[in-house]
Amino acid sequence: MRPLPRVLALSAASALVAGACAVTVVATALAAAGDSVVRGLDRRAHPLTGAPGDGDLGPFGRMIGDAGVVRVGAAAHASAEFVTTKRRLLRYLAEHEGFRTFAQQVGWSTGVLLDDYVVHGAGDPRAIIGREPHDVVDAAELLALVEWIRGYNLDHDQPVRFVGAGVGHAGPVVVDRVVAYAAGVHPDLAARLTELYAVPPAEREHRRDTAVAAYELVAALPDDGDEHAWAVQHARSIVQHTTASAFDLTTPEGRAAHRRYRDDALAANVVWWQRQTGHRIVLSTQHGDVDDVVLRDALGAGYVSTGFTGADDDVLGRVRYDDYLIDLRRVTGPARRWLAAEAAQAADVPPGRGHDLLIHLGDVRQSRLPASSA
Numbered sequence: 010m011r012p013l014p015r016v017l018a019l020s021a022a023s024a025l026v027a028g029a030c031a032v033t034v035v036a037t038a039l040a041a042a043g044d045s046v047v048r049g050l051d052r053r054a055h056p057l058t059g060a061p062g063d064g065d066l067g068p069f070g071r072m073i074g075d076a077g078v079v080r081v082g083a084a085a086h087a088s089a090e091f092v093t094t095k096r097r098l099l100r101y102l103a104e105h106e107g108f109r110t111f112a113q114q115v116g117w118s119t120g121v122l123l124d125d126y127v128v129h130g131a132g133d134p135r136a137i138i139g140r141e142p143h144d145v146v147d148a149a150e151l152l153a154l155v156e157w158i159r160g161y162n163l164d165h166d167q168p169v170r171f172v173g174a175g176v177g178h179a180g181p182v183v184v185d186r187v188v189a190y191a192a193g194v195h196p197d198l199a200a201r202l203t204e205l206y207a208v209p210p211a212e213r214e215h216r217r218d219t220a221v222a223a224y225e226l227v228a229a230l231p232d233d234g235d236e237h238a239w240a241v242q243h244a245r246s247i248v249q250h251t252t253a254s255a256f257d258l259t260t261p262e263g264r265a266a267h268r269r270y271r272d273d274a275l276a277a278n279v280v281w282w283q284r285q286t287g288h289r290i291v292l293s294t295q296h297g298d299v300d301d302v303v304l305r306d307a308l309g310a311g312y313v314s315t316g317f318t319g320a321d322d323d324v325l326g327r328v329r330y331d332d333y334l335i336d337l338r339r340v341t342g343p344a345r346r347w348l349a350a351e352a353a354q355a356a357d358v359p360p361g362r363g364h365d366l367l368i369h370l371g372d373v374r375q376s377r378l379p380a381s382s383a
Contacts, residue, residue: 050335057332057368058095061131064100071104072336072366077283077311078243079100080292083365090370091317092153093334098315099154099291103161104170109288110170112279113151113159114299115141117246118180120173127158134159140178154293170288174278176222179250182241187227190240195230202226206247209315210254216249224248235285242281249274272300276307301364316364331371337366 022333055068073079079102081095102108113120119141125131134155138148155171162168192199205223208216225245230237253270257263275294284288292304301314326348330351340348 011100043327044323045343046324046347047344049342050325050328053335053339053344054328054333055335056330056332057334059097060334063097063101063105066097066105066334069098069101069334069366070106072334075311075312076313078112078279078292078304078308078313079289080294080299080301080312080314080377082294082314082316090372094295094317094368094370095150095154096223097158099158099169100161101164102289102291106293107289108169108174109167110282110286111154112172112174112282112290114174114175114177114275114294115151115173116177116179116250117173117243117278118183119178120171121182121186121243122180123155123173124171126300126344127155127162128168130159140180147202170286172278172282172290174275174282174292176249176253176274179247179335183246187223187240187243187247189238191227191230194233194237198226198230212220213251213255217255218250220244220251222298238285242278242285245276249278268300269303272303275299276303279304280307313366314364315366317369320370325367325369328369333369335367335369336365337367 056065058065058370059374083100099111115123115138121139122132122137125132126134126137129259134153138151138155141148154298159170188199188202188206191202205219205226208219210211210216224241224247227244228241232238253267253274256267256270258267279290279292282288304314337348
């Protein structure tokens with residue numbers, strides 16, 4: 010192979026040097042841009058120190074303002090640090106901000122049973138949680154939180170309640186309560202409801218239709234106050250579960266329709282509970298699993314969404330605090346543009362899209378707490 014002419018060799022060498030310089034300039038520019046993002050986040054970050062009395066959570070209380078529903082998502086399911094932080098948030102909101110309900114993305118009937126446990130000590134929470142599909146709920150995380158709520162309620166006059174706002178498992182407890190209510194006010198209707206609710210799960214569309222028919226019968230009964238309202242909601246939850254179960258999840262269209270219905274039902278259940286009880290609510294969901302737009306449309310300014318990130322984020326991990334809280338609504342300049350760019354590229358819900366607040370935990374380890382699958 011003949012050597013390159015001197016002019017061409019010099020040109021090639023110059024091009025290589027120029028290319029290397031260009032790469033260096035780009036890298037320097039990117040580093041500078043990253044530094045400006047970190048500085049912008051630094052200005053808005055509040056350290057989470059785990060201080061006694063939860064004094065470090067005061068900024069969190071100011072950030073949520075008068076919101077009636079505060080969502081707390083998760084980036085690392087079943088991490089010990091996440092569970093501990095969520096317990097701290099719940100304790101702070103209960104003791105200092107007057108929150109009285111913890112809502113979770115599990116089925117309504119699961120929520121009914123867990124509410125009986127946290128308020129009255131009835132039932133086995135490990136077995137109750139074990140009936141929920143494992144792709145819907147992190148059993149270890151939920152069990153730890155439920156046990157904490159029960160312990161909290163033993164020491165406080167105003168208990169924290171539990172509600173399952175999702176469309177998952179619809180167990181016999183809600184059917185029994187609907188039928189029992191009907192038997193007390195319209196005995197002839199109880200047998201008809203029992204018949205309608207007897208359709209086997211395999212007959213998905215027929216089961217949905219009979220659940221709707223049962224709901225309409227209960228809703229048409231004279232409104233005698235709270236008992237009627239609860240019976241109607243129990244019947245509605247059965248409609249939600251049977252409707253969600255009837256979607257064809259083998260097609261993209263069916264899965265998308267199922268997600269929309271699931272999110273609409275969750276928002277409707279949270280709104281119903283808030284209006285029925287008057288409680289401020291902490292809503293716990295899987296990170297990215299629920300569309301914040303649906304909840305925001307339903308709740309307006311009364312809704313604040315909080316997300317979590319872990320130690321693996323290069324930019325967020327460079328903020329001066331290991332663990333911190335930041336109000337994303339107040340981030341400006343390059344940091345705000347970075348959040349928007351991350352949102353455009355991410356597959357699920359990243360910080361800056363949907364969430365109002367962000368909690369970053371610098372050290373996240375896997376929790377070892379198991380839960381029964383009974």
